[in-house]
Amino acid sequence: MLHNNNDELHKLSPHKLPCYRWNFAVRLSEAPEPDMNIADDQITKDATAYLKSKDKEKFPDIYEAYKIYRDDGYERAHIEACILAGLTVDQVADWSCVYPRIIRVYEALFFSVRERDIPFDRLLQYTVGDCLITGFKNHQVRQFWAWLALHTPFEFFEHAIYPMEAELSETDDDSPALSLYLRPDSSVPIYFQTMIAECVAPFINPQIEWIRAFAHYYQQFRELPTSKELRYLDHNVDREVKR
Structure with missing residues (x-):
């Protein structure tokens, strides 16, 4: 389950990119000895651990979500558009034929647009x-x-x-x-x-x-x-x- 200790702070920070968690995990993983306590939530810590270890067996959902993001093909276009259209996680999963758990990880790491009050013009610029x-x-x-x-x-x-x-x-x-x-x-x-x-x-x-x-x-x-x-x-x- 994804947890976030700073939800209110994130809602007050509309300038963060939709992939701000992943970007933070990348920066954290590049440190010789990353301090996991710096991360706000478990999914960011897990993403950092995945980036350090590249262990897709231990972090299969992060591996699959990152593959969708990196490939930047039909699946990513489909998933992100469905999220923007307001579909629930389960509906997005049905539409895109991707497991709901992977959709949740994808949203948390790469397309965080629902949890914050992002002005419409900025959302347009992001997406x-x-x-x-x-x-x-x-x-x-x-x-x-x-x-x-x-x-x-x-x-x-x-x-x-x-x-x-x-x-x-x-x-x-x-x-x-x-x-x-x-x-x-x-x-x-x-x-x-x-x-x-x-x-x-x-x-x-x-x-x-x-x-x-x-x-x-x-x-x-x-x-x-x-x-x-x-x-x-x-x-x-x-x-x-x-x-």
Whole structure:
């Protein structure tokens, strides 16, 4: 069971990163003889001991939680978005097919966002980052799902999860990418593809092929005339839209 002797202090400290316990354990483990009494709670002490020993047999849940965090793939994106959407530990476990005990460890060490009163804008910065200004990159599924989980009803967020699973099942690559949402034969509904296109590309970079494709699809889905900005990127887009 996870214990924390300073819950009230943490609630008054919204500036700590969601992975502040893990970061502290890393710093503590780098000491020649770490003083475990410095750690506020048992999970931080256990994480420090794991980092010192690398004993995955003694700390299997920490090992599995860290693997999810380090791999930064579909599981991490799924788990963090479900937490942000307000699902309970058991619900997150059901959705992500990860044991509840591992979800608890993951939350405590890597994604502590529920136990503290974090201002919404800071939470966005922690979980989404600069994508809000620069646009989402192709590999930033986790950040995009976090944005959806924080801004839309959970029923809408579900529409993001299921199509990605379907698209991944049709590819040899298990790394989720936003471009999977926008394929001509994609199972993603057109209205949802349109919304993704609006979010992903607030500016058009002519050097990035998949962003050009997003812009192309976006124009088709909205049935709008192609802008001058798009025409200079792809001369064929204008002819396709006017047909």
